[in-house]
Amino acid sequence: MDLARENTWVWIPLPQKFQAPMILKLILGFCWYLLHLMVNLRHMGSSVNDLLFSYIISMGLLLKHQNLQLDELNSLAVVVDSEEAKNTTKIKQLLCWLSSIGIKYVILYDMQGVLKQTIRTDLESLTNTSMTPCSVVDAKMVTSLFHFEKMAIEIISLADGKEGVAKAASFLYSEHMKDDSEICYRSEPDFTESDVANALKATGSAGAEPDLLLVYGPARCHLGFPAWRLRYTEIVHMGRLRSMKFAVIVKTMHDFSKKHQNYGK
Amino acid sequence: MDGNSRWAKARGLPSSAGHEAGYRTLKKMVELSGQWGIRALTVFAFSSENWTRPKMEVDFLMTLFENVLKESLGEFLREGIRVCIIGDSSELPPSLQKLVKEVVDKTKNNTQIDVIVAISYSGRKEITQACQNIARKVKDGLLEPEDITESHITEELETNCIPEFPNPDLLIRTSGELRLSNFLLWQSAYTELFFTNTYWPDFGEADYIEALTSFQNRQRRFGQRIN
Numbered sequence: 001m002d003l004a005r006e007n008t009w010v011w012i013p014l015p016q017k018f019q020a021p022m023i024l025k026l027i028l029g030f031c032w033y034l035l036h037l038m039v040n041l042r043h044m045g046s047s048v049n050d051l052l053f054s055y056i057i058s059m060g061l062l063l064k065h066q067n068l069q070l071d072e073l074n075s076l077a078v079v080v081d082s083e084e085a086k087n088t089t090k091i092k093q094l095l096c097w098l099s100s101i102g103i104k105y106v107i108l109y110d111m112q113g114v115l116k117q118t119i120r121t122d123l124e125s126l127t128n129t130s131m132t133p134c135s136v137v138d139a140k141m142v143t144s145l146f147h148f149e150k151m152a153i154e155i156i157s158l159a160d161g162k163e164g165v166a167k168a169a170s171f172l173y174s175e176h177m178k179d180d181s182e183i184c185y186r187s188e189p190d191f192t193e194s195d196v197a198n199a200l201k202a203t204g205s206a207g208a209e210p211d212l213l214l215v216y217g218p219a220r221c222h223l224g225f226p227a228w229r230l231r232y233t234e235i236v237h238m239g240r241l242r243s244m245k246f247a248v249i250v251k252t253m254h255d256f257s258k259k260h261q262n263y264g265k
Numbered sequence: 266m267d268g269n270s271r272w273a274k275a276r277g278l279p280s281s282a283g284h285e286a287g288y289r290t291l292k293k294m295v296e297l298s299g300q301w302g303i304r305a306l307t308v309f310a311f312s313s314e315n316w317t318r319p320k321m322e323v324d325f326l327m328t329l330f331e332n333v334l335k336e337s338l339g340e341f342l343r344e345g346i347r348v349c350i351i352g353d354s355s356e357l358p359p360s361l362q363k364l365v366k367e368v369v370d371k372t373k374n375n376t377q378i379d380v381i382v383a384i385s386y387s388g389r390k391e392i393t394q395a396c397q398n399i400a401r402k403v404k405d406g407l408l409e410p411e412d413i414t415e416s417h418i419t420e421e422l423e424t425n426c427i428p429e430f431p432n433p434d435l436l437i438r439t440s441g442e443l444r445l446s447n448f449l450l451w452q453s454a455y456t457e458l459f460f461t462n463t464y465w466p467d468f469g470e471a472d473y474i475e476a477l478t479s480f481q482n483r484q485r486r487f488g489q490r491i492n
Contacts, residue, residue, distance in 0.1 A: 162415035162451070169396040169418060170410045173403050189400035196393045219483050220458045227450035231389060234443045235458060261444075 053247070069257045075105040077210035077233065079225050081217025082112040084241040091119055097246050099151045101253060106153045107210055111223050113157035120155055123148060154207060161226040164205025171199045200228060209233065212256050214249070216241040232261060266291065266308055268440030268464030275464075281325050286466035288333055295380060297473055299344060305379040305430040309448045313353065313387035330384065331361050334368050341368070345377030351423035352386035379427045386423075388450035395421035424452055432456065435480045437473075439465045457483055 076098065085091065091108075098106055108115050123146035146153045176189050200206040209229045213236070215222065220237040222230065236252050238244060266287055273283030291308060298306045311326060341348055350365045357365070365384075398421040402408045408417065425431060432452045438444075441462040445453060459476045461468070 162418070162454070165392060165396070165418055165451075166413050166415045169399050170413045172396055173400040173410050173413075176400055177404075189397050189404065191393050191397045191400070193389050193393050196389070196396055199396075219455075221455050222453065222458075224454035227392065227454075228389065230445055230450050231447045232444055235445070236443060237458070 053251070056247075070102055070253060072259075073103065073211050073253070073256060075107065075208040075210045076103050077107040077109060077213040077225065079213060079215045079217070079222055080108070080110045080115065080241060081219070081223070082110045082114045084217055085110040085112075085114040086118065087241055088118045088122075090241050090244065091115065092122070094241075094244060094249075095148055095151070095153065097249055099149045101250065103151055105208060106151055107207065108153060108155045109157065109223075109225050111158045113159065115155050116157055120146075123153060123155075156207070156226065158224045160205050160207075161224045164200060164203065164226060165196075165228065167203040168196060168199035168205060171203050172196065175199070196228070212236065212252075214238050214252065216244065234259060266310065266465045267438060267442055269466060271440060272464040272466045280322055281329075283466060284326060284329055288329065290466050290468055292337075293469070294473065295346065295378070297470060299346070299378045301477075303378065305381065305427055305433075307381040307383065307424065307433060307449070309383045309386065309446075311352070311384045311386070312447060313356075313385055313390060314447065316356065316385070327358050327361055331358075331364055334361075334364050338368055338371065341372045341375065345375040346372060347375040347377075347379045347427075348372045349379065349381045349426040350384055351381055351391070351426065352384045353390065354385065356385045379430065381424060381427060383448065386448070388445070388447045391423050392418070392451055394423070418451070422451060424449070435459060435476065437461065437468075437476050439463055439468050 078094065078098075080091070095106065108119065146155070172191055172195060173189070176191075197206065205226065207226070207229060209231060210233050212234045213222065213225065213230070215235065215237045216239070217223070218240065222235060234256055236256075238248060238252070269283035269287040270280040271283075272286065273280050276282075295306060310330065315326075316323060340346070348368050350369060354362050354365060395418045399408065399413055399417055403410050403413070419425070419431060422431070432454070433449065433456045436445075436449065436453055436456045437459045439461055441460070443460050449456070457480050459479055461472060461476065463472050
């Protein structure tokens with residue numbers, strides 16, 4: 001036998017010190033994959049559940065969602081990402097849905113004032129100035145108030161939020177100096193929350209405090225909605241405007257009607 | 266940090282037990298925040314509306330705050346925690362007011378993590394106070410009334426005690442409530458809001474990771490267009 005000519009396969013086992021870590025890596029990798037799979041399945045199940053629920057609500061099969069008790073919902077705010085606010089078709093559809101649900105007062109907000117430029121024109125033509133102003137808010141307090149069917153709509157932007165407070169601060173100072181002008185030794189300014197509220201009213205930046213705020217957009221934040229009006233507002237992120245569903249709005253209203261606030265007590 | 270009382274009620278315990286459990290959770294969250302490189306943490310400990318709660322509960326909370334600050338001062342110094350207290354301190358018991366000043370003063374040079382504790386705090390009151398401070402500046406000739414802008418308001422807010430981080434990136438509210446309840450109303454314009462049903466004493470590392478992961482997945486535009 002010529003050993004030099006034969007092809008010999010020899011299995012050389014890995015040194016023991018390398019075997020354990022490799023096996024461990026494989027096991028860990030498998031566990032990580034399994035975890036991802038479980039999370040994905042959970043999310044998929046949740047999405048299917050939401051879709052099913054939306055369908056059931058849309059078909060009016062759930063009694064509790066048919067007769068919504070909206071006595072506690074005096075005012076609803078809708079915050080829309082300014083990019084998404086350009087989709088006026090969706091905005092108008094949303095307003096129709098809200099009106100059909102029975103919402104009496106809606107505050108529409110986007111940061112850059114896109115809604116003021118787009119929706120405002122349409123609403124101005126629809127607004128019946130002879131209609132009795134909505135009882136939720138003093139119509140004189142609000143500069144951009146319109147009426148759509150039985151719903152009053154206020155349209156605001158960042159200019160009515162943080163900039164509004166800056167104007168109110170300037171107004172407060174002017175009023176303080178006016179009151180103080182007769183006094184020899186000028187007193188230190190001592191403002192209360194009522195003073196600020198009145199200043200906001202005087203400068204046209206006051207308005208109803210929404211009970212519920214719906215956020216449409218990629219980020220879950222209120223995008224500078226007037227801070228003064230957000231104290232006890234329930235905030236719900238609704239996802240993208242293009243994906244909005246009537247059933248989700250109905251469910252949100254229903255969930256809100258079950259809420260109880262203790263206002264810190 | 267909501268849900269202490271409900272957590273205690275669910276276990277047949279007095280609300281004081283819930284607040285004590287809540288403190289242990291806070292301690293854990295501060296520790297985790299420091300480990301994960303979070304530079305500023307603001308916690309809502311007591312609101313101006315909470316003064317209307319039963320006197321026994323309020324007295325207990327004031328005593329708890331005092332004990333926590335006394336016991337933790339050493340740890341703040343060891344761990345490099347800078348403490349800042351915001352809210353109307355004039356309503357606090359005199360002994361707590363004195364202790365607050367001492368803790369803030371002794372930790373002012375720490376740099377590892379800033380912890381802002383809101384006690385007797387109201388977002389609206391904070392804005393009102395900012396307007397008042399601005400009026401004083403105008404009266405002193407440092408500012409013209411027509412030059413007042415929102416950035417002047419921002420500078421005068423109490424949270425400006427940590428000027429490097431004036432606005433939180435993420436706000437977590439526990440116990441299933443979906444509102445700000447007069448907390449950081451001005452500062453939260455671009456803050457990602459994360460609401461969880463977990464009561465505060467049960468809020469743990471896994472919940473914190475979930476909130477942070479959710480934050481990382483968001484496309485935050487800060488009002489700008491993303492190309």
